[in-house]
Amino acid sequence: MKAVVISIGYEILQGRVINSNAAFISRRLMLLGIDVVAHISVGDSFEDISKAFDIAIKEFNADLIVTTGGLGPTYDDITSEALSRYFGEEHVLNEDAFREIREKYESRGMMLTPERIKMAYMPKSAKSLSNPVGIAPGILLMKNNKIIISLPGVPAEMEGIWEAHVESFLRRYGTKNIAETSLTLIGVPESTLAKDLNKYARDNPDVYIKTHPKGHETRGPVNELYIMTSTSKDQDPEIICIRKCRELIEILRNNNPNLIIEGDCVCKNK
Amino acid sequence: MKAVVISIGYEILQGRVINSNAAFISRRLMLLGIDVVAHISVGDSFEDISKAFDIAIKEFNADLIVTTGGLGPTYDDITSEALSRYFGEEHVLNEDAFREIREKYESRGMMLTPERIKMAYMPKSAKSLSNPVGIAPGILLMKNNKIIISLPGVPAEMEGIWEAHVESFLRRYGTKNIAETSLTLIGVPESTLAKDLNKYARDNPDVYIKTHPKGHETRGPVNELYIMTSTSKDQDPEIICIRKCRELIEILRNNNPNLIIEGDCVCKNK
Structure with a gap:
């Protein structure tokens, strides 16, 4: 399954x-074994x-699109209506969303206004994802073999809906077991390590390797080495990850006598 | 001028x-009056x-593309070569870039290796932008009426090249004067403010208004109100911004007797 994350809002572009x-x-999504192929x-x-x-x-053949932003009460919050227009759905009052929004405002003695009711409008076939943190519900739309999930832009609200509804819903679509580890490599520049890392990554297409420079390339090089292994569901991802990590460390040690490695090949299942 | 920012690297997608x-x-870019229309x-x-x-x-008719990431020494750093391929340029050793890279390594008694020399390869007509922080130079390519600027992904290096070369180069392309201010609005929910803000924004297309919720919509609402005004080069952007800000504050005060406003309409030229 391929996913694209779409972030909506001029505040991001500015x-x-x-x-x-x-x-x-x-x-x-990666933890679930779903590939993110682009952000827009x-x-x-x-x-x-x-x-x-x-x-x-x-362009990116996404099966899953997750959007954030544009679900609030102001005039420029148009994500839900844009979703209806794009997928050719009627833009209607969602009863579940409306009930939730009404209860939240009324329990605090606040009136429903057109701006507040607007947050309950969704594509006709969409499911409302209740917001445990704020007001605006998320939106789940399944249409033309695509899954579209729209979440608010406020991080706490987005994460709240993710934890409450999105992760459990998406788990069934994950196709891979993934494990990861990271080590700290001290004393050898990234450009020196590059040759061995390049070769290992080429020889092992299911291993993803990335160095993150933390020090200075020529004065006191420190690099975080991140190793991720992806396996099919019938393999134990941690065992594969530990094996690959140890194999790679061995190569680096042999070719770089001055290399100091902090950390062990302790892989975590993801 | 329209700009798109392209970020390259699996670490972002993951x-x-x-x-x-x-x-x-x-x-x-916004400070320069250049519109960013998308991030990818x-x-x-x-x-x-x-x-x-x-x-x-x-899709986005960009006149300017700024990329980050993928300029380093490792096998997966392919931005420069991708640039050459996409714009149909020979991928060649840039003499300025090579000299800079050689000096940096040699002054520290380090050998040039193929991985290090790779950072000096660029599209044939490109200009190298020297890196005051790290090794990999940035790339400036002007082709088919487009400006492409490629910078490293390490933030300090990206910012170093920006300050040293990019900003002064791009200044001539800015078409607008922009000023901005922000105030804190306390005691009135975003959804209540929305009506006045929506109307003001619609009536004033050169004013950008955005509220950022900092408190809780129904329990103790606090919103940051950001106001940006964009003016042509012959206008004083600060004067316009102060005028618009005061006008809007007046409307909000009149319609929301309980509203507490922290801060003044102090606009900064950008």
């Missing part, structure tokens, strides 16, 4: 907000949101 | 890194990097 939502969602961020514009859906589906 | 580079670049993140794959360029140019 750099006033760092897009941590895309990282959270991507990480959690666009403004609060029907045309650009529609473009983003088109790109996700036609 | 959520192991939060994409703060896109926010930094977008913010700085893809993996270290020739096919996907090429797709991202295609989308930026054909």
Whole structure:
């Protein structure tokens, strides 16, 4: 299953907000064994949101699209309506969403206004995902063999809906077992390690290796070495990961006598 | 001028890194009066990097593309070669880049290796942007009426090249004067403020307004109100911004007697 994460909001394009939502969602999708193939961020514009859906589906063959942002009460929160337009659905009041929103406001003695009721409008066939943190519900739409999940842009609300509804729903679509580990490599520049790492990664297509420079390439090199192994469901991902990690460490040690390695090949199932 | 920011690297798609580079670049482009219309993140794959360029140019009509990531010494650092392939340029050793890289390694008594020399290869007509922080130079390519700037993914290196070369180069392309301010609105929910804000934004297309919820919508609402005004070069952006801000505050005060406003309409030229 291929996923694209779409982030909606001019505040992202203007750099006033760092897009941590895309990282959270991507990480959690990877834990489920769902490949994230692209992130796209666009403004609060029907045309650009529609473009983003088109790109996700036609360019990146996404089976799953997760959007964040644009579900709130203000005029520029248009994600839900954009979803209805793009997927050719009637944009209607969702009874579950409306009940939840009404209860939240009424229990606090607050009136329902058009701006507040707007958050209950969704594509006709969509399911409302109740928001345990704030008001605006998330949206689950299954249409044309695609799964679309729209979540609010406020990180705590997005994560709240993710934990409450999205993860348990998506678990059935994960196709891989993944394990990961990371070690700290001290004393040898990334560009020296590169040769061995390159060869190992080429020889082992199911192993993903990445170095993250933490020190200075020539003065005091420190690199975090991240190793991820992906296995089919019938294999034990931790055993494969430990084996691959030890194999790689052995190669690095043999070729770099000055290399100091902090940490062990302790792999975590994901 | 329209810009698209492309972030390259599987670590972004896997959520192991939060994409703060896109926010930094977008913010700085906005300061220059250059519109960022989309962000795209893809993996270290020739096919996907090429797709991202295609989308930026054909879907979002970008005049300027800024990429980050994939300029280092490892096998998966393919941005420069992807640039050469996409724009149909020979991928050659850039003399300036080579000199810089050689000096950096040699001054520290280190050998040049194929992995290190690789960082000096660029599209034939590209200009090397020297890296004041790390090794890999940035790339400036002007081709088919497009400007492409490729920067390393390590934030300190990206920012170092931006400050040293990119900002001064791009200043001539900025078409707008922009000023901004923000205030804190306490005691009234975002969904109540929405009506006035929506109307004001609709009536004033050159004013961008955004609320960022900081408290809880129904229990103790606190919202940051961000106001940005965009003006042509012959107007004083600060004066326009102060005028618009005061006008809006007046409307909000009149319609919300309980509203507490922290901060003044102190606009900063950007």
